[in-house]
Amino acid sequence: MGTDGAAFEVRELTKDFGPLRAVDGLSFAVAPGEIFGFLGPNGAGKTTTIRMLTGLARPTAGRIFFFGRERTGDIKGAQHLMGIVADDDNLYPEMTGRANLEFCGALYGMERGERRERAGELLERFGLAPAAERRFGAYSKGMRRRLVLAAALIHRPPILFLDEPTTGIDVASARSIRSLLDAMRREGTTIFLTTHYIEEAQRLCDRIAFIAEGRLAALGTTEDLLASAREDNAVDFVLAGPAAPLKEALEEAFPGVTCRAEGGTLFVRSARSLGLEPFMDFFRSRAVEVREARREGPSLEEVFLGVTGSVPRKRKKGDRRP
Numbered sequence: 001m002g003t004d005g006a007a008f009e010v011r012e013l014t015k016d017f018g019p020l021r022a023v024d025g026l027s028f029a030v031a032p033g034e035i036f037g038f039l040g041p042n043g044a045g046k047t048t049t050i051r052m053l054t055g056l057a058r059p060t061a062g063r064i065f066f067f068g069r070e071r072t073g074d075i076k077g078a079q080h081l082m083g084i085v086a087d088d089d090n091l092y093p094e095m096t097g098r099a100n101l102e103f104c105g106a107l108y109g110m111e112r113g114e115r116r117e118r119a120g121e122l123l124e125r126f127g128l129a130p131a132a133e134r135r136f137g138a139y140s141k142g143m144r145r146r147l148v149l150a151a152a153l154i155h156r157p158p159i160l161f162l163d164e165p166t167t168g169i170d171v172a173s174a175r176s177i178r179s180l181l182d183a184m185r186r187e188g189t190t191i192f193l194t195t196h197y198i199e200e201a202q203r204l205c206d207r208i209a210f211i212a213e214g215r216l217a218a219l220g221t222t223e224d225l226l227a228s229a230r231e232d233n234a235v236d237f238v239l240a241g242p243a244a245p246l247k248e249a250l251e252e253a254f255p256g257v258t259c260r261a262e263g264g265t266l267f268v269r270s271a272r273s274l275g276l277e278p279f280m281d282f283f284r285s286r287a288v289e290v291r292e293a294r295r296e297g298p299s300l301e302e303v304f305l306g307v308t309g310s311v312p313r314k315r316k317k318g319d320r321r322p
């Protein structure tokens with residue numbers, strides 16, 4: 001039995017390609033209705049994990065559960081539970097948008113009337129109704145991505161797997177895909193997505209897993225991840241007077257501490273954790289008034305960097321895959 005109530009779960013999931021261990025003992029469970037983000041640098045094992053979860057690759061070891069039932073050797077038996085959004089190669093360029101959707105419905109064994117109705121509903125919802133009778137091959141990249149997403153949802157799956165849903169499309173199309181995902185989550189669809197864009201994960205995901213070299217490096221809500229990485233090694237003191245005259249004396253008094261003065265603020269950093277009291281004593285002994293002492297936390301990007309050793313990508317306006 002899998003974990004009670006999980007939409008799906010992996011335990012010690014492992015994949016070797018010859019001598020290379022691409023996925024190394026991953027364990028996590030995704031709750032129904034959750035958007036779960038899977039982030040990691042290139043080659044971390046994200047696609048390989050999705051391929052195992054969706055039955056395109058066979059695990060070397062480990063177990064996979066869908067809604068509590070083990071499906072490790074029989075992912076095909078769980079495929080009615082999942083929609084899969086990979087590349088747009090799985091649709092036919094010479095067929096219209098509508099025909100593509102109806103064809104996908106037929107592959108899932110939906111009856112003609114039902115798939116026609118569902119295709120119409122999805123075209124409407126994804127803003128593709130005006131392009132329904134146009135060839136898929138003539139769609140823009142952003143429209144293609146939306147149709148691929150619609151095709152994955154034709155059979156109303158409770159779980160959606162997306163591998164980099166917004167890579168290579170422009171900012172407006174990416175925003176429209178994100179709002180569609182958000183709406184699906186509100187309706188209870190469980191969404192598992194890989195992304196390189198940390199701000200996308202932060203905006204969209206209920207929880208985020210960072211993976212590096214096939215291993216789970218960190219897992220939690222954005223707040224959890226930020227809190228776990230918040231070390232007491234940075235503190236800013238806002239002083240009543242100019243900060244610069246105190247810089248040298250402070251560094252001398254606290255070996256291993258570096259500080260930067262800017263106007264009335266001293267930004268104090270250390271490799272070790274810093275208690276506030278010794279600094280307050282330092283300021284008191286010099287009759288310096290401290291108006292505020294602020295602890296600075298890391299950004300999610302810094303957490304990612306810390307746990308994966310790699311810098312996440314930033315989306316730029318008009319960003320497209322090279």
Ligand SMILES: Nc1ncnc2c1ncn2[C@@H]1O[C@H](COP(=O)(O)OP(=O)(O)OP(=O)(O)O)[C@@H](O)[C@H]1O
Pocket residue numbers: 017020022040041042043044045046047048049
């Ligand atoms: N079919 C394969 N045969 C051999 N090695 C593979 C195969 N597929 C993936 N790998 C290797 O497994 C590792 C993980 O690859 P994977 O594609 O899962 O990473 P990823 O996190 O999705 O990376 P990216 O962000 O670049 O898409 C990489 O070192 C990759 O070269």
